[in-house]
Every structure is written in C-alpha cells, then in structure tokens.
Amino acid sequence: MQKFERLDGLVAPLDRANVDTDLIIPKQFLKSIQRTGFGVNLFDELRYLDEGQPGQDVSNRPLNPDFVLNQPRYQGASVLLARQNFGCGSSREHAPWALADFGFRVVIAPSFADIFYNNAFKNGILLIKLPESVVDRLFAEVEASEGYRLDVDLEQQRVVTPSGEILEFEVDAFRKHCLLEGLDDIGITLQNEDAIRDFEQNHREARPWLFRDEASA
Amino acid sequence: MTDRTRTGPQARENEMAGQTLYDKLWSQHLVKERDDGTALIYIDRQLLHEVTSPQAFEGLRLAGRKPWRLDANLATPDHNVPTTLKERAEGNAGIEDPVSLIQVQTLDDNCAEFGIEEYRINDPRQGIVHVVGPEQGATLPGMTVVCGDSHTATHGAFAALAHGIGTSEVEHVLATQCLLAQKMKNMQVRVEGTLGAGVTAKDIVLAIIGRIGTAGGTGYAIEFAGSAIRELSMEGRMTVCNMAIEAGARVGLIAVDDTTIDYLEGRHYAPAGEQWEAALADWRALVSDADAEFDKVVTLEAGEIEPQVSWGTSPEMVTGIGGEVPDPAEAADETARTGITRALEYMGLAPKQKITDIRLDKVFIGSCTNSRIEDLREAAKVARGKKVADSIKLAMVVPGSGLVKRQAEEEGLDKIFLEAGFEWREPGCSMCLAMNADKLGAGEHCASTSNRNFEGRQGYGGRTHLVSPAMAAAAAIAGHFVDVRDFGDAANDATQQQEA
Secondary structure: OOOOOEEEEEEEEOOOOOOEHHHHOOHHHHHOOOOOOOHHHOOHHHHEOOOOOOOOOHHHOOEOOOOHHHOHHHOOOOEEEOOOOEOEOOOOOHHHHHHHHHOOOEEEEOOEOHHHHHHHHOOOOEEEEOOHHHHHHHHHHHHHOOOOEEEEEOOOOEEEOOOOOEEEOOOOHHHHHHHHHOOOHHHHHHOOHHHHHHHHHHHHHHOHHHOHHHHOO | OOOOOOOOHHHHHHHOOEOOHHHHHHHHOEEEEOOOOEEEEEOOEEEEOOOOOHHHHHHHHHHOOOOOOHHHEEEOOOOOOOOOHHHHOOHHHHOOOHHHHHHHHHHHHHHHHHOOOEOOOOOOOOEOHHHHHHHOOOOOOOOEEEEOOHHHHHHHHHOOEEEEOOHHHHHHHHHHOEEEEEOOEEEEEEEEOOOOOOOOHHHHHHHHHHHHOOOOOOOEEEEEEOHHHHOOOHHHHHHHHHHHHHHOOOEEEOOOOHHHHHHHOOOOOOOOHHHHHHHHHHHOOOOOOOOEOOOEEEEEEHHHOOOEEEOOOOOOOEEEOOOEOOOHHHOOOHHHHHHHHHHHHHHOOOOOOEHHHOEOOEEEEOOOOOOOHHHHHHHHHHHOOOOOOOOOOEEEEOOOEHHHHHHHHHOOHHHHHHHHOOEEOOOOOHHHOOOOOOOOOOOOEEEEOOOOOOOOOOOOOOEEEEOOHHHHHHHHHHOEOOOHHHOOOHHHHHHHHHHO
16 A cells, blocks of 8 residues: 655545545446546536446547646645535545546645545545545645645644644554555454464354354264 | 542543443453543454555565464455446456456455455355345354444444555454554434335334434444334344444444344354354344433434435435435525535535436446345335336446345346336445446436435536435436336335334
8 A cells, every 4th residue: 555644736626515435436437446546437317428338549529628637726735624524425436546647735624524534545545534624724725825835734634724824633553554555454463363263263263153154073 | 329520431431330232342342541531442353445444454465474363354355346248247257447456356366375364256145245244144143243344334234343444454454363443422313113115124224314413423432222223124224333433433223133133143153042042142242331421422313214316416405305415505504504505506406496307317226235135125115016217227236245146136127127217236325425336327316225416426417316226226217216106006015024
C-alpha cells in the first residue's frame, strides 16, 4: 500500500449528500479482474453525458461540463470535499480503487459509510471526518477561491487551510500507523499466527459443528 | 436498575451487565484486541462470488500465500450470470458478454487452483450467495460470516455475526482466517404487534429505513426484535436483515428461536446426531440477555405499517402505498430540499403525485432480498389467474437459487407466473444490479423487489421503486402501483401462509 504522510493538495468540492458507491463507480466497470484502471470511470454517470462501457476509449466521450471534476479549476485535485454518508451502499472496493486511480488521496466529509471507510484506508486513501459546520465553511471557501488547497498532515492529525486555520481530526491509531508506514495488513496479522492457531484449536473443540469437516462426521 | 452511561464495551464487561447478542458473538470470536480497540476476529465462513474475489486471489498468488482453511469457504457465481435459458443452456460458454465470461471463468479457475468448493453456473445448488449459504446450512447460528458483498447482513437472521467486506479484506480472510475489526455499537429495533394483511417483511424493513434514514445505523450492529419479528419466517427475517446495510448498519441480527432451528434441521452442512444436540444447547444462548443495554433503541408498531413503495433514489425515500411523493418546498432543511429535488428530477415524478399514479414499464421479482420460496409464493398468489398489464414491457421472476427454482416448479408457481405473462428465469442477481443483460432502459420505471434504488442501479437512467413481492406482482397486473390489500383474496391468502 502507498504511504500517506503529508499532502498539500488542490481541493475539489462534490456538493451532494449520500454519494453511493454505485455513483462512484457504476456496476458495468466491476467486471474487471484488475485493481487498476478505474480512474477514467470515476463518477462515470455524472462525468459523461453518455453511458459508459468497460474497456472503452473515453477520449471521445462527451463530458458533462457542469460536473465539478470537469471544470478546469479543479484539474489535478487530490483532495475531495464531500457531504454526509459518503460511500454508502455496496461494498465494492472498486470505489476507492477508482478514487485513488483518479488521483484522490484524501476525502473530507462529515461522515462516511462503514464499509467504504475500511476499504479506503486499505488503499492509501485518508478519510477525514470534520463537523458539518466546518465542512460547510470549507465548501464556501473552495467555491470562493480558485486554486484552493489544503495541507493535510496525518502525523499531526491536522488540516491547515490557506488562511492558516488549523483543523484537527481523529483517526484510529492502528489505521494511522498502517497508512504512515504503507503497511500490508496481512503481513501484520500473520505476526499473530500462533495466537490464531490457538484460538482456532479451542474454537474447534468448543464448537466442532462450525467446521465443515467435523459437522458431517 | 438505575440508568448507566455507557463508556464502551470494556466498561460494561467490568460491570457484569447483560450482554447483547452482538456482544456475545463478538467475544466468542475475539482472537486479540489492541489497546486502540482494533481487534482480530476469527471468521468461520467466507462466501465468495465472481465480482469481488479475482483481485483477492491474485493478491494471494503474488504474495505466494495459500488459503488458511479451505473448508471455511464456499463459492458460487451470481452477480453477472445470465438468466435466460438460452444463454444458460451452454454453461459458461453461453455467456454472451465476453467480460462477464472472463470474470465467471476466473472464479472457476481460482476455486479449482486453490481447492475451494464452488457451485458452478448450472449446478442446481448455484444461486445468489445470500440465498445459497442459508439454504445449504453453510450459515449457522453463532458463526462469523463474511462476503465481499454488503448484503452479507442477510445471514444475521440466523444469529450469525455477518457483514460485507471489501476485496482487500476478502484476501485477508483467505490468508489469515481473521479480520481486523472494531467493535460496533448496539442498536435494537423493536417491531411490536401484528402486521396487517398483505404487509410483509419487506414493508417492515423499508419502514424502518424510512424512519431511521440511510445513515441511521452507521457504526451500529442492529438487532431486530419484537413480536412482529418473532412471527416472521426465516425467509422474512432474511429480508429484514438483508437491508440493514440500507440503514447504514453493516450487521443486522435476529436471536435464535424455534423458527431458526426448524429451518436448519437436516440442511446439508448443518450438524447431525450428537453434534446437533450439542449445537442446539449452544444456539439457544444466542439471544440478548434480559438486562442487556443497547446504545440506541427504536420501536415501531407493526399495525401502523402500510405496504411500502420507494419514490426516490435512496432507500430512505419511501412511503406507504396510500401516500404521495413529497414536495421539496416542504422539506425540513436545505440538504433535504436539494436531495428531494434532485431525486424527483431523476425519477421523473412531480411533487405530491400519488404513489398509485406512478405507471410502470418493468417489474423485477428477485434479488438476495426477495427471491426465496416464500417470496415467490406471495407473488404467485397475487398473480394467479391474472394477466400482466399490456403496458408492462417486461415482468420477470428470477429465483434466488437452482433449488428455489426447483421447489417453485414442484409447487407449480412457474406455471402461474408464465400464464400471467411473467418471464421465469434462471437464478442469479439479475436486474438488482444489472451486471448481466437484465436491465432498465433510460427513463423506465420498475417495481422491484431488490434493495437499492440508487441512480443507474438497475440500468443507466433507470428508475427503481422498491416494493415487496406481492406489491410488485400487483403492480405488474395493474400497470401502476396499487394497494395489494385491495387486490382480491391474494392478500388474505398471503397472510395465512405467513401465519402457518
């Protein structure tokens, strides 16, 4: 996983509550068996005026000029400012894959859906929850000021605005550690291999019917 | 007992207060807990399908890892298998979409390479993972169950701790038999009293989502309780738990009782003989203690629930069949106003339009929410002896598994549907998410027994209305939404079925 330490990034605002993972990446693109290449279809139905197909060359597709990510001032954005319950719906990890592939490393919102929250951190994307009133204010600032950037520091757990305002945020110690170091979860878990084997042995003795090879015995 | 302020699970254990069902399942699977609350929990069952597993298997291969415990896994293709007999007749080779074919073939190859049991495309046991697991007894009370699919909450109907995970987590569970997790908070949703005639489990869960909202359960495990939940069959309970995620909760749970045990006895992977007796003693304890405390409790009166219809682009945008589309001008705040305005524009509906005035183009009866035998019986009772309206372009019934299909055919339900003008299809996820050829055209309105009405969910520009199987069947016949309770004897029969 790609490390995340600190990022000074251009901010793009997506002013819409309850953005679901179907909207982030529509189902036809889930047929890929790769982890990469989803960025061109991020927010496909909002971004293009036609219906997208997997494997299609997107360079000739008609863009929706009203969609925020198509506007010149937001080109190169790496911080997405969003509304409540971002990432609700399906568990598709293709959603964070698409965000990361497009170039987003940070999403700021008042709240996130649970499964999406897990999936994003496993793909080097930092999700920052800030109070709704603060997010409202950030939307106004981004709108008012072209080239608006935020300085995001994971180690310090703070976001610094162009005016120097410091916004602190919470993040679980373990997720923070993994993101700062770019660590692979599986490797960390396997450091507990003995504990897992011990647990499994006791579990099997206590409830053998949970193991199919025993249940039919 | 005096009121207590909860300061986290640890504090509660120290006080020796009662445990919720979720607390019990959590502690039975806790391998290790870090100081910051991140825990390693053991996973008893992983269900796999073709869409969210290929990258996980590829990850294993790249790292040179093997699955930790093969017998914990069970796979079946469901999301993009075709549902027409023509395509299915030739197995994988009949899949016309080459991209879908690669994905289904990749699941077959991965399961063969790693030694994981799979019910392939035309195996009679193939079907939607969340129908197949319980049907085979592969989902048992007291298990932890995961799948790369958010509707894994379904399995909580068996008092199993079940939730959806992403593909990185699928790989993690394959490699370690564990998941990194943080304990959720406890919510209880009580539905008390008796449902009216023609009102079903689907209406209960839609009413709950309408009440608490699509993020109302975020961070919680929801236990559904109360007399109306206890009265539901296992099929009905699965419908309710299935849509916990639509209320934001990854986990939905229902305590074990005789209904649970009766359903499981004799299932393929259920224990037998002495193990069955030992398991029963264990399962009977899978209920929340009488003095357990929940972080949040919500209560609904079953008698007040009408048949539900969603009008918008989020499952919380739902109302009773007697209701009307809301007027954004009357919204509580600016966020709600914007949301309603955008939804009405997408759905092509007018403020204050009566729900019964919504005309339909297609009808879909199926999905992991409503494709089990009881769902098909309820729809068939409404459809029997009637005809699908001429204005309906397509009305389709897609059984949840090959075994559901077989049972329905043994009961003659297929004939009822076919005579009424419905198409009778092969099992799969189908038009719930339209990854195969079953989809809506732009602007088409669909009465659907599925779980999500998001923009484009059932096809680009498609307009989904979530309803129960009986309501979908009635809408197919009328050509627009109608109150199933006014629809002849069907509603009464459906209720008797439920009580039997």
